[in-house]
Amino acid sequence: MPSIDPARVHALVVGIETYEAGDAWRLPGPARDAVRFRRLLRDAGVPESQVRLHLAPLPPYDPHVPYGPADHATLRRVLVRELSPAQGDMLWVWWGGHGVLDRAGRLRLFCADAGVADKVGIDLDSALARYAGDAVPGLSEQMWIVDACETFEEDLAFQEALPADALPVGRPNHAHRQTVLRAAGRGRAAANDPVRATGLFSDVLLGLLADRAAVLPAPPDPEELFPAVRARIAALREEGRTLQHPEIRLQGPDRTETLPPAVPPALPRSLTALQRAVEALLAYPLMHDPDERQTVVAALNPRVTAVLRRHSKARTDVVSILGGLARRSPEALWDLFDAVVSVDDDPKLKAELAAALAVLAPSPARRLDHR
Numbered sequence: 001m002p003s004i005d006p007a008r009v010h011a012l013v014v015g016i017e018t019y020e021a022g023d024a025w026r027l028p029g030p031a032r033d034a035v036r037f038r039r040l041l042r043d044a045g046v047p048e049s050q051v052r053l054h055l056a057p058l059p060p061y062d063p064h065v066p067y068g069p070a071d072h073a074t075l076r077r078v079l080v081r082e083l084s085p086a087q088g089d090m091l092w093v094w095w096g097g098h099g100v101l102d103r104a105g106r107l108r109l110f111c112a113d114a115g116v117a118d119k120v121g122i123d124l125d126s127a128l129a130r131y132a133g134d135a136v137p138g139l140s141e142q143m144w145i146v147d148a149c150e151t152f153e154e155d156l157a158f159q160e161a162l163p164a165d166a167l168p169v170g171r172p173n174h175a176h177r178q179t180v181l182r183a184a185g186r187g188r189a190a191a192n193d194p195v196r197a198t199g200l201f202s203d204v205l206l207g208l209l210a211d212r213a214a215v216l217p218a219p220p221d222p223e224e225l226f227p228a229v230r231a232r233i234a235a236l237r238e239e240g241r242t243l244q245h246p247e248i249r250l251q252g253p254d255r256t257e258t259l260p261p262a263v264p265p266a267l268p269r270s271l272t273a274l275q276r277a278v279e280a281l282l283a284y285p286l287m288h289d290p291d292e293r294q295t296v297v298a299a300l301n302p303r304v305t306a307v308l309r310r311h312s313k314a315r316t317d318v319v320s321i322l323g324g325l326a327r328r329s330p331e332a333l334w335d336l337f338d339a340v341v342s343v344d345d346d347p348k349l350k351a352e353l354a355a356a357l358a359v360l361a362p363s364p365a366r367r368l369d370h371r
Contacts, residue, residue, distance in 0.1 A: 004218040006045030008089040010139065012078060013038050013051060016070050016097035017058040020115040027371060028194050030096030031057035033147070033202035035065055037094045040209055044216035050088070052078055056112035070097075072111035072120040072165075079127055080167055084136050090217060091131070091139040096202055098371055099124075099148025101186065102162050109148055117160050126166035132178055132251065135170030142178045143219040147199040149371045150184040151306035157298055177252035179222045181205070181229070184244045187309040189370035191242035199371060200242050204232045222248055243327060273359045274322060280356040281318050283349050284340060288314045292343070297321065299339040304332045306370060326360055333357050 015034030019025040038053050054075060055067040068074060083091070098110045099121075110121040124146065131142060153162060183201035184190040191200045208228050212220045226248045236242050249258045286292040290312065297305055308324040311317040325332040337357055341350050 004090045004141070006217050007047060007050075008087075009041070009046045009050060009092065009217045010083060010086045010088045010090070011038075011041055011046060011051045011092040011094070012083060013041075013053045013092075014055070014070055014075065014095045014097065014109075016056045016110070016112050018056045018112060019098065019110065020113050021119075022116070025098060025114075026058060027098060027192060028058050028197040029192050029199050029202070030147070030371075031055040031061065032197050033096050033199055033206065034094060035062070036206050037145075037202075037209075038065070040206070040213065041092065041217055044213065046217050050086075052083070054078070070112040072113055072122070075111055075122055076165075076167070079122065079130070083139075084130070086138060088138050089141060090219075091142040092217070092219075093142070093144045095124075095145070096147040096199055096371070099146070099150060099184075099190075100153050100156065100162070101150050102153050105186075107146070107148070107150060107182070108162055109146065119158065119160065119162055120165065121162070123166045126169060128178060128180060129169045129172075130167045132172060132176045133170035134173045134175075135168065136176065140176050141219065142176060144178060144180045145205065146181070147183040147190055147202045147205075147371060149189045149306065150182065150186055151189055151370075152187055152310065154294075155297070155305050155308070155310070156302050174253040178249070179219060180249040180251070181222075181226070182247050182249075183371075185247050188244045189242075189306045190244050191236075192371050193241075200236055201229075201233065201244065201246060204229060204236075208232075222250060240327070243324065273356075274319070274326075277322050277353075277356040277360045278315065278318050280349070280353040281322070281340070282315060283352065284344050284346075286340075286343055287318060290314075293317060296336070296339045296343065299342075300325075300332065300335050303370065304328050304335075322360065333360065 013034045015031035017027050017029065017031045034053065034055060038051055041051055042048065053067040054070040056070040095109055100108050102108050107124040108121040109124055110119060114120050128144065130136065193200060208225060229246055233242065233244060233246055247258060281287050304325065309320050311320055325336055334357065337353060340353065
């Protein structure tokens with residue numbers, strides 16, 4: 001990547017810690033991470049007027065760094081009306097906050113005015129499509145960084161469906177190169193450290209970008225950067241601090257490809273213990289029916305099930321459920337036990353499932369909030 005004139009760089013930097021949905025959605029970290037990223041761009045010479053910082057911070061917040069609001073109308077206006085016609089060569093987008101995969105598999109990034117009954121947000125996929133077409137005449141080089149959960153909407157049991165709100169999209173013109181780095185991976189949560197007030201992925205990436213500050217504001221080589229991100233997140237998984245698997249997508253005139261995440265680590269218990277638990281669960285007829293299986297999972301804590309990667313095949317789904325819960329906590333496995341036996345309390349099946357789970361249950365993992 002050749003050097004880029006900082007005066008030709010634009011950025012949208014978003015960090016949302018508070019939501020209209022209330023205290024249950026409080027998320028200490030994204031606003032502070034956003035300010036750290038803004039500082040990297042400013043130190044690289046990007047003019048302050050071209051770094052659009054939009055926050056919804058929890059107190060305390062440094063009043064010396066001005067910012068705009070992070071509500072839906074404001075962020076949509078910035079993306080559609082302000083940034084789209086910008087004259088420049090490079091676009092950086094940084095977004096930290098809550099997210100979810102909708103029923104169509106599109107990533108929705110919630111805005112600060114998302115409430116329980118109206119979960120407004122930005123459709124990331126439509127934003128990427130807009131910025132890859134003739135609606136955006138400039139900004140040919142783009143780096144999008146998203147630290148948000150990609151858990152499935154249906155697993156969160158929302159009472160109200162997500163509103164449709166795609167951005168207007170022009171015609172593809174193959175004039176833009178996009179690098180899109182997403183923290184969680186499909187169906188997974190992005191871990192947040194509430195004590196240090198930072199996202200685990202954001203903290204890793206900010207450190208790596210600081211090490212490559214001499215390159216900024218041009219983007220680092222993604223095929224050099226991503227393995228470093230992946231290795232550090234893998235180390236955090238081994239420590240039991242997260243289950244996420246970052247993904248990176250490269251799209252341009254001559255290339256469209258998603259670099260694969262690291263191979264998931266082995267389960268913390270022996271295969272024999274997992275096999276026994278899988279067979280004990282599959283002995284229940286209800287576990288072979290997708291609807292009944294979902295009923296059981298829906299009875300669990302959604303903060304736990306949010307990290308599960310689900311499958312249509314019964315055995316694969318059961319393996320994923322047990323592996324995900326085992327990594328989370330022994331209590332989660334016994335919540336599963338309670339949910340299953342509440343539907344089918346056959347004494348023999350119940351006794352074998354209890355014995356199998358007693359062998360599989362690992363030590364409690366460190367608890368973190370999720371985005």
